[in-house]
Ligand SMILES: Nc1ncnc2c1ncn2[C@@H]1O[C@H](COP(=O)(O)OP(=O)(O)O)[C@@H](O)[C@H]1O
């Protein structure tokens with residue numbers, strides 16, 4: 001080894017104390033939160049008998065209930081598909097609007113980003129409750145809620161993907177006299193397409209799950225059925241519904257990983 | 266006079282970047298229509314800045330550039346896009362959209378004259394597709410028209426980029442170190458393509474090069490740039506050791522020369 005070219009070797013910077021500080025802060029916040037919420041570990045033990053009974057029922061899904069779940073199951077899938085289709089169509093132009101890489105107008109960019117941050121900060125269940133109040137109980141409220149929920153996610157993911165793209169093609173298109181719209185269409189859309197499509201499938205997956213939850217507040221689908229059987233403590237019906245959701249989500253997962261593999265070569 | 270090329274004229278051109286850095290200083294330069302000019306200089310000398318002012322990718326902060334009969338100072342919006350449509354550009358890193366076909370990349374050169382809705386629906390006019398195909402034929406890569414751009418080698422990608430510039434039917438082609446990402450034999454192929462385009466179509470070509478020998482071989486005229494100023498302007502064949510020192514601030518070494526000879530395209 002020959003040394004001493006260009007001076008002495010630097011000493012390794014000491015950073016371990018930063019790690020310790022961060023870990024201590026996280027631990028502190030966690031303990032403080034548990035005390036503030038009043039986590040009571042003994043309550044879990046006291047409920048153990050009840051919980052065991054419920055669990056036993058949950059282990060035994062009642063398959064004869066299946067025909068009665070079909071309409072709600074179908075509605076859940078339909079809600080998820082419609083909401084995904086609508087939001088995917090809206091999210092594409094909005095994403096181009098919300099990305100620094102594709103929108104040179106910083107004022108418009110700021111406005112769109114602010115609106116999308118607001119849209120994203122509202123949880124799906126809150127949207128559902130809102131629309132149930134305004135539009136009424138049923139699938140339509142659920143679809144509205146899911147669309148807003150999806151938009152928040154899709155625009156964030158797709159516009160961030162746009163931010164991270166290689167902009168060479170776009171630069172060349174602009175240099176040839178194309179407008180931003182044309183340059184984005186011709187040079188950026190093909191590059192972001194795989195991300196866009198795989199996020200659309202991801203959102204469809206999310207929607208199957210979410211549409212069960214928002215049903216609890218009356219926005220249609222399996223969730224409304226869950227609410228009914230739960231009120232009557234029919235846990236073997238509940239477990240069938242959970243099983244159905246599981247099956248759909250797994251099927252979608254297979255479909256989406258297949259689609260992703262075909263798309264992203 | 267050849268009517269396919271446009272002349273370019275720099276008058277006291279200065280570029281000051283927003284951070285206050287002076288990219289070009291008082292550049293005076295006249296390039297005749299149909300001329301092929303090579304610009305050389307160290308990295309950071311302002312070569313990219315110089316060619317990018319010609320299509321307005323870098324705005325000039327003083328003086329005036331005239332391309333054909335259009336002045337660039339303050340040019341913006343539709344008139345700037347119109348000027349750009351007559352100036353093709355070839356980049357060091359090819360700047361292709363990788364996930365789409367070669368043809369779609371070449372068609373980028375036709376975006377200026379294509380309406381927004383046709384662009385949106387990819388409903389290209391037959392003439393434009395024909396033009397793109399002919400441009401691909403000229404750089405001998407038409408058989409790859411429907412391949413994905415990412416499947417091509419570096420040299421092939423750069424020829425697609427040249428075809429894209431050609432598809433604009435430009436009066437000027439700017440090339441910013443078009444061979445810097447290529448190996449020596451491929452560099453010569455690309456340079457000969459540019460030379461042929463200049464000779465056969467009469468398009469004015471301005472090409473930035475890092476290697477002096479490439480510049481001497483392919484540029485009729487050599488422009489040496491140092492710290493944003495022109496330090497040499499003359500025939501490539503006249504550029505001797507002292508000129509080299511003026512441009513690079515030191516004498517010639519083996520590293521400044523591209524080793525290999527031109528090869529035949531297989
Ligand atoms: N956008 C920019 N902002 C500030 N300085 C820049 C910018 N672009 C280039 N420069 C500076 O201008 C000088 C010339 O750059 P450039 O034209 O890219 O040189 P070359 O192409 O000869 O390597 C360099 O010092 C570079 O750092």
Ligand SMILES: [Mg+2]
Pocket residue numbers: 309312313314441442
């Ligand atoms: Mg450069």
